[in-house]
Amino acid sequence: MAQSAAIAMLSTMPLMGAAGEAAAAGGTGDSYKVMTYNIQGLPFLAMNQGDAYGMVEEDRAHKISEKVLNDNYDIITFNEAFDETMRDALVDDLSGTYPYKISFIDSDYGDPGDEDSGLMLFSKFPIEGLPKEGLGEDYYKDECIGEIGNDCQAYFHQFPFTEGDDGMSDKGVAYVKIQNPVTGRPIDLYFSHTQAYNTAKAIEARQKQIAEIYRFTARTSDPQNRDSIIMGDLNVSADLAVGYDDPSPEYVHMSSWFATAGGYTDTRDYTSHDDRQYSFSDSNTQNAGGDAQDGADDERLDYIWFRQAEDAQDAPSCVQHSWLQKQMYFRGTVDDEYVATDLSDHYGLAAVIGRDGQLCAPYRAKVNPANGDHNGTIAHGGSYQWYRFEPGAYRFRTLAEHNDPMRLSAFYADDLATKLTPWEGTESLPSNDYSVTFAPNKPFYIRVSALDDPWWTGDYRLTVEKLEGRTKSDAIPIDPYQKIHANQMSGGTTNPMSKVWYTYKQHALHSGAKQNLSFQTTEQSAGLKLNIQALDSTGAPFNPNKQSVGTTGTNRLDLTKADSPISGAEQKLYFTVNRESSTLGTFNIERTTDYRWAQFGSFFNSDQQDPVIDDGDDEPWMRTWVDGSASGITDSFGDVDERQRKDAPAWMANGFGFADHVTINMWEADEEDANEDMGTVTLKAPAAGTETRSHLSFIIPDDAEWYYYYLVKGNIDD
Template sequence: MTFNVQMLPLVATAIEGQNDRAKAIANDVANALLGLPADERPDVIALNEVFNEEGRSQLMSRLSGTWPNVIDKIFDGLFEDDSGLMLFSRLPLLPLPTGGIHFEHIYEAHNGADSLASKAVGIVQVGTPVDRTTIAFTHLQASYQTEDEFASIRAKQLDAIFHAVDKVLEQQPGRRGKVIIMGDLNIRGDSGAASSEWGSIFEGGGSLLFGPYQDGWKAYMHPPGTDGLDEGVTNIAFKTGVRQRLDYICFAKPGQADILLVAQHMRVRLKNSSDHFALEAVVHQISDHNRPADAKDGLSIMPSAGGTPGQPTTVRRIDVQFEHDGSYQWIFVKTPGTYTFHKTDGFRIEVYFASNLSHSVKRLDTLDFRLLPSALQGAFDRHEIDPRGDTFLSREPFFILVKSTPGYTGGATVWMTEHMGESDTTAIALRLFDRVNSSFPAGQRLGDDDLCWFRADMARTLQSVPRPETFQVHNPSGGSITVDLRNAAHQRVAPPESGNGGSLTTSTSVTGGERIFLTIRRQALSLTGFTVEWRSPVTYLDLDEPITFFINDESGVDYGGADEPELQVNIDTGPPLFLGSWDDADSGERWPGLGEAIVAKLATLMPGERRVGFVEGIWLGYVEPDISAQGWQTVSINPLTQGEEDRGERTATLHVPDEIKDGLYTFSCTLTRFP
């Protein structure tokens, strides 16, 4: 993991008129790291911007028990601050050919405020995943006015990393393929970049380093043969909301050595502790299909059952091979839909949208294959496996990640059932705000009853506000059809709708947690081509994204700790989700621990949910209790409307009326249409 924790030196906060919060930041960072599941914590963590000594001591106190091997500081010069680099490892740090357990090089090239610190690269070696792995961790020159400002300085610093790694490996030339380079490179690598610096550095020969090495995210975190849908952004500007990819974990290119390390999985999970997000990579030596870019094509495998016009649901047997202990296997499925996965014992399956490799998809349901139509059950004969499989709904191309148990190498099997709606068991899950195709064959019955089955699972909202859910069936055939809505017990929840017009609309009222089946019956076997669209008034607060309260400009007279805002957050009509105060707010700061507090509260109210639904809105009440300020103010964050994007950051502007000088705060979160 590489993580810029924004722990600035005391003098820098004083210049900005801010109080020293390094200890609180260190606690936030430690809580985030220790809050990761024990088996998903990084082995090696490289931190950037640990400039504050009290914060450094707090990190040592909180983290060294779990990550006992520490490089606490890299420093050079009497009049400069240290590099801000710090490394924690639960793997032993091996002696280097250059002596000691770490090598450091202080950059000669630097400019602007960065000249006040000993910007550097540190190098260590660990014994995992194979032989000696070399890790170079760094933080490059920042830009201040434009995103490519000081690009030439960064290029020189990257050249210095190349020479430093070569110096360490002079007596270990066979280990050049087992090098990882990571840190905040301050090079914008997302599609919003205005400059061409990324292309010049990584692909255009602008640095010696990226002759033999490459950007791990760009190389591995995308579907086979296509560009990535997930850009892997790692930074947010609190004042503007702009997101950027600035942090990198880089690997050797093929052909550098007999053993090549790759990123089996990269992800960005910790997003509330800093203006940067923590970037992680699960690293192993290369093998077939152990990274998304080399995923096996799941739909290229011929079905072993189903796939006929009257029984269109298919079962595909997908065999995978774990070449090394701890290696992954990736399968790519390019067609959205409803899928159930059964597997051999001793393995774990996770599903990821191609647009979000950081957070796995929540399971929709389980399915016992013994309940499938008899024509499909034969695909599972003679296999001693758990009959219960996990069902997922995907609204876009997706990956299946297969993880083996520790110590295992060899083969495993995944059975992929694609639901096509010929029965209630194989019902097609509807995708919100998307037209989903029916599967009626022309001139032949579908299943036993010539009904096409769809399902819609109603997400729970925080306050269980009653709401209408609407379904529109589009009928291009010109023939007559009948549409029914039924509950899980197959009882009608709305009168049936019949007709031969271009569309039929039906709806029902829910509070959340219900399963609704929609069926289409056609008048004649010649009628085909129906689609179903589900519309819902629910919007979801995404808890995997940052929730921030930022002081753009404090009210009244500016001085350290001048504002003391109080905040109340409500979702729909109900008790407060958050009610608290911040006793020393300054311009340019964000409310420490607010996002974590809101997520923790929601975890107690809706355990396991990462999207929290609401119907009416999110209400923010706030006050700055200075004698010269006015009283409580209220603003709302409204649900997404029909014309808006399906996902996006919402920022509420909070004006603070004050007789001396008005203040301005902003509250930001991410909303989505999808649970």
């Protein structure tokens, strides 16, 4: 019998007693949060990833730890944690918060020269011991990993089927039984990383491994009394090109084992079916160019499968939110070099599992609630309530028991990972006196929760107001370059409107100068005569004689700097589209502006020839002219030695608006000799809708090189 295949680092802390202690540690009330994450910590001989990430593996692991700690998970599993420096860094960083862990699994049944499994687990909840009796005495050869008293800390089952390079590591599935003070029921938790690649032999091996995972769960779990989770990078590409309702044959095979035979549910089934959850994606900086294993740009390879205990019917569970963790990203300085990268070639996959209840998950959301009040109940601490809306502009309020504070978070239906920025207000609503406005151009969800107290329960009322543009207070928000389809003047509506109100925020240029604005209708219905008129913050016309009237397919109103009073501070402004014909119809509306936005990050001394003792020879100064302003702004970086980096001046670091160009002159001050000019560089405004991250170079020949890093955007959402 293999009683200890590997020495897993095990906390000696006593088990938690009261349920509330651990739940409070998780900070999520009657729910708990889990994540699986393939960290691409490949063995050094297989791939030295330092160049790809701009940092050594140990530093990358520290940055992964920072993200994990910030997001307050209760249980995390890692795949591909082969690199010892990464593994050690994760243990060092996470052990204080996650005292229960499996840091290393190496099978006794693998070849001596093989890599370990690459699997790790960190938990805030205690791990229960598993009996040693009977292990390794039959075909299955299940192994004991670590010890808790006289019991095993975990079981590990190495797959007997592998293909190619994957056979050089201890591929298998690990099992731990975790106390769950949130539900009072233990969790049978299985985590694995199955066969990669999509050759015929690799698929055959992976399908056998999936079957092995099911058989392992069948002989070790307790479906009657314990919840169960299977999680990890299972390398099964879920969808064909058509999408959610057209699963791949291999996904169907996996589902036949886990769902049909095992009773598990893919946590994506609880969520928005518009969200494809591509955990291996071309949008990841490490995969730019489409490196998915089957040649496609995007694949869903990572999974969390959940099964509720049969005796839990009196307190059933609900996967309240399942999403890709796309915030495992770093932007900053590493060894005096600027780095911007995702921290792995996979996104993490996370889920919040809480108590069942009304509207508890996106797939059970209330769809397209009408204007007015909608009553809801948060019956369990930490629970969510979900509502789904079609594109448009909506204003929301909440009234909770005792007027308690609530939180309204918005997500696109096809991306439940990223919160939408409110057009007006914030997602935190301290009382019914506050409102928040969202104006998405795609279907979206509103998630209702308590603001600060994870244990809050009670009734609430959600007030929905879809903005239709009938009055100034009902004006429809519109971002720059956003095209909105308008049907308020069509015969298909109950009361066709003769005027539609729109509102927008005009951000101020740093120079305070006036700006050019343009409003345009396109694809007007034949015979529909429209008048566009620009209005100030009170709703009065800028210039009553400045308007545009047209019955063609395109109608445009341009306000030049001479026509427009817009200058100085940011303003909330309005414009209307007025029908001047009896003909009804539809149109599209958009607005443009010459506003651009720039943000400067850091100033880096790449090469400096002056002697270190000559403090007067390495003090760079800068003068900046925004949009050709008559007097520039002068800033000093102080003493900057070779390979040293200084932050940008606050006004540039916070970002500023410009219309045409930014000109920067830099020179190096010298107390003994003449100042040395580094040159002048002009940064031109980018095209509308584009974004550029780069740097400006300043060079003194044979003496010094300096780099100034920046971000510019062709527009900024309101």
